[in-house]
Amino acid sequence: MKALARLDLTDAATFPSRRVEEWKYSDLKRFLREAPEPSGTAVVGAPGPFYDLGGDAVVFANGRPVGVKDYIASGDQTLRLRFISDAVGTGHTAAARIVARPGARLLLLETHEGKGSAYVAHNKVEIDVAADAEVIRIVLTDEPADAISVAEAEVRLEAGGRYRQTIVATGAKLQRHETRLRHGAEGADARVDGLYLLNGARHSDQTSVIDHVSPNGTTSQLIKGVVRDEARGVFQGKILVQKGADETDARMGHHGLIASDRGEIDVKPELIIYADEVQCAHGATVGTLDESALFYMQQRGVSADEARALLTHAFLIEVVDRIEHEGAREVVREWLTARL
Amino acid sequence: MLKINNLHVSVADKPILKGLTLDVPAGEVHAVMGPNGAGKSTLGYSLSGRPGYEVTDGSASWNGADLLDIEPAERAAAGLFLSFQYPIEIPGVPAMTFIRTALNAQKRARGEEEVSAPAFLKQVKAASQSLKMDFDMLKRPLNVGFSGGEKKRMEILQMALLEPSLLILDETDSGLDIDALRIVADGVNAMRSPERSMLVITHYQRLLDYIKPDRVHVLAGGRIVASGGPELAHELEAEGYDKFLPEAA
Numbered sequence: 178m179k180a181l182a183r184l185d186l187t188d189a190a191t192f193p194s195r196r197v198e199e200w201k202y203s204d205l206k207r208f209l210r211e212a213p214e215p216s217g218t219a220v221v222g223a224p225g226p227f228y229d230l231g232g233d234a235v236v237f238a239n240g241r242p243v244g245v246k247d248y249i250a251s252g253d254q255t256l257r258l259r260f261i262s263d264a265v266g267t268g269h270t271a272a273a274r275i276v277a278r279p280g281a282r283l284l285l286l287e288t289h290e291g292k293g294s295a296y297v298a299h300n301k302v303e304i305d306v307a308a309d310a311e312v313i314r315i316v317l318t319d320e321p322a323d324a325i326s327v328a329e330a331e332v333r334l335e336a337g338g339r340y341r342q343t344i345v346a347t348g349a350k351l352q353r354h355e356t357r358l359r360h361g362a363e364g365a366d367a368r369v370d371g372l373y374l375l376n377g378a379r380h381s382d383q384t385s386v387i388d389h390v391s392p393n394g395t396t397s398q399l400i401k402g403v404v405r406d407e408a409r410g411v412f413q414g415k416i417l418v419q420k421g422a423d424e425t426d427a428r429m430g431h432h433g434l435i436a437s438d439r440g441e442i443d444v445k446p447e448l449i450i451y452a453d454e455v456q457c458a459h460g461a462t463v464g465t466l467d468e469s470a471l472f473y474m475q476q477r478g479v480s481a482d483e484a485r486a487l488l489t490h491a492f493l494i495e496v497v498d499r500i501e502h503e504g505a506r507e508v509v510r511e512w513l514t515a516r517l
Numbered sequence: 518m519l520k521i522n523n524l525h526v527s528v529a530d531k532p533i534l535k536g537l538t539l540d541v542p543a544g545e546v547h548a549v550m551g552p553n554g555a556g557k558s559t560l561g562y563s564l565s566g567r568p569g570y571e572v573t574d575g576s577a578s579w580n581g582a583d584l585l586d587i588e589p590a591e592r593a594a595a596g597l598f599l600s601f602q603y604p605i606e607i608p609g610v611p612a613m614t615f616i617r618t619a620l621n622a623q624k625r626a627r628g629e630e631e632v633s634a635p636a637f638l639k640q641v642k643a644a645s646q647s648l649k650m651d652f653d654m655l656k657r658p659l660n661v662g663f664s665g666g667e668k669k670r671m672e673i674l675q676m677a678l679l680e681p682s683l684l685i686l687d688e689t690d691s692g693l694d695i696d697a698l699r700i701v702a703d704g705v706n707a708m709r710s711p712e713r714s715m716l717v718i719t720h721y722q723r724l725l726d727y728i729k730p731d732r733v734h735v736l737a738g739g740r741i742v743a744s745g746g747p748e749l750a751h752e753l754e755a756e757g758y759d760k761f762l763p764e765a766a
């Protein structure tokens with residue numbers, strides 16, 4: 178956490194290597210030895226995958242806000258938060274701040290849209306979920322295979338706040354989504370889901386640190402991923418239940434499929450509990466595509482590629498099915514199906 | 518016509534089929550009987566191209582086209598259907614979705630027009646009714662949590678919908694009670710036609726009371742060691758396979 182808080186693209190001394198515990202599977206230093214040149218301006222272009230769901234937009238192009246960069250929701254609102262990178266070989270940092278006022282309901286549709294190549298993007302977002310507010314955050318990433326992309330979210334939940342997060346990652350040369358979430362007051366309810374579907378030599382890292390400091394909080398986490406070719410998926414999930422955060426209910430699950438000989442999945446689940454009367458569980462599995470199922474499907478006439486796509490879809494769709502907003506769920510479903 | 522000539526198949530480097538020769542002319546139903554472990558399932562798997570079943574010698578063709586040279590899905594599109602002795606569970610893929618995907622994949626491979634969702638639904642409803650299957654079962658993930666008998670019916674349902682021309686039934690009777698056996702056999706018999714060939718693999722004679730074969734072959738020691746008319750099945754039922762086992766030969 179400390180190393181990440183300091184990450185500054187203009188200072189190579191802040192780039193963590195695998196010797197930093199939190200970055201041991203995602204060696205940023207290996208891919209990024211020197212601070213990149215700053216990116217120039219960018220054009221916004223196409224409207225992005227969530228356009229049809231309407232709402233407001235906060236847009237960053239190569240790190241620069243196009244209009245406002247902070248957003249306050251006080252009613253029932255939809256916000257498209259778009260991080261657009263069309264830089265070639267340069268780097269940029271963006272920072273957004275989102276607030277859901279007490280009782281507000283915000284659908285936050287975040288996209289990381291990479292149109293350039295070999296860029297370095299560092300996108301940060303702070304999200305405050307006030308008492309009895311709800312935020313549903315969907316993150317879609319579509320970045321080139323040679324990009325480096327680090328996204329950080331700092332989420333703070335107040336009493337009775339409800340937070341639903343689903344990250345859909347397709348990776349990059351190195352892509353990391355880090356979520357730090359704090360149950361700051363009693364009775365908050367968080368879901369911190371994600372999926373990854375990686376091919377080629379892509380790398381995706383989903384790291385989360387969920388901190389229960391108040392009683393009666395709930396966290397549920399389901400991460401599923403499939404790696405093909407030489408791709409590498411990383412999940413690091415830490416749940417801390419601090420002294421006094423009694424009656425916490427926290428569940429974490431990661432399930433991965435390695436669909437090639439050289440794919441790799443690294444998983445590090447951690448539950449650290451100092452409170453009483455807590456319910457905590459975690460489960461992790463990593464397997465391969467079922468060969469006999471693949472043969473059975475082919476015997477019925479389904480090509481090997483389509484059979485693999487069907488099994489992959491069936492495996493990942495559980496995460497998409499948990500998205501509580503129907504319109505967003507359908508966009509993600511189609512988006513994923515198109516990439517199988 | 519199905520032509521198998523001098524087929525040798527190894528599994529994990531162990532020879533299982535050792536020179537199997539067999540012809541099934543179009544329009545005929547042939548039974549292959551044999552003791553457990555004789556290689557009956559191996560025959561079905563190697564004809565359909567299951568990985569791990571390595572053909573080391575010999576040939577197999579269907580209507581003059583080489584079967585062993587093409588991918589499993591291409592063999593299916595060419596008309597081959599294997600009803601599995603132990604049908605596989607496909608989690609997360611509803612049975613109906615799966616069958617329609619398979620049917621359309623075969624049609625695409627043959628350059629035919631795909632079947633529309635409403636037309637397919639009609640066909641599925643009719644086929645599931647004649648097999649006395651609960652339609653809701655088709656909305657569940659294929660074979661997941663099905664009983665042995667339900668899985669066998671699901672195989673026959675797929676066969677009815679995919680309309681293959683070369684049918685290999687591997688121990689389709691196992692797991693079926695007598696009523697289910699009759700329904701399944703009716704389903705199979707309905708598919709008999711002058712263009713189709715069927716290979717009915719079974720350990721017991723019972724199934725052959727319902728699906729009447731034109732010829733019966735005994736598979737032992739990796740080859741066909743005896744062939745005859747339907748009466749051969751009754752002889753085997755009465756006398757067992759002992760006289761065909763390699764030790765007795």
Ligand SMILES: Nc1ncnc2c1ncn2[C@@H]1O[C@H](COP(=O)(O)OP(=O)(O)O)[C@@H](O)[C@H]1O
Nearest residue numbers: 528529533551552553554555556557558559560
């Ligand atoms: N996947 C496999 N791995 C190892 N041995 C196998 C495998 N499949 C079949 N065999 C062996 O091949 C032989 C024939 O098996 P099988 O074709 O299933 O016989 P049948 O169907 O006639 O009972 C048996 O000795 C069996 O142990």
Ligand SMILES: [Mg+2]
Nearest residue numbers: 557558602688
């Ligand atoms: Mg068998």
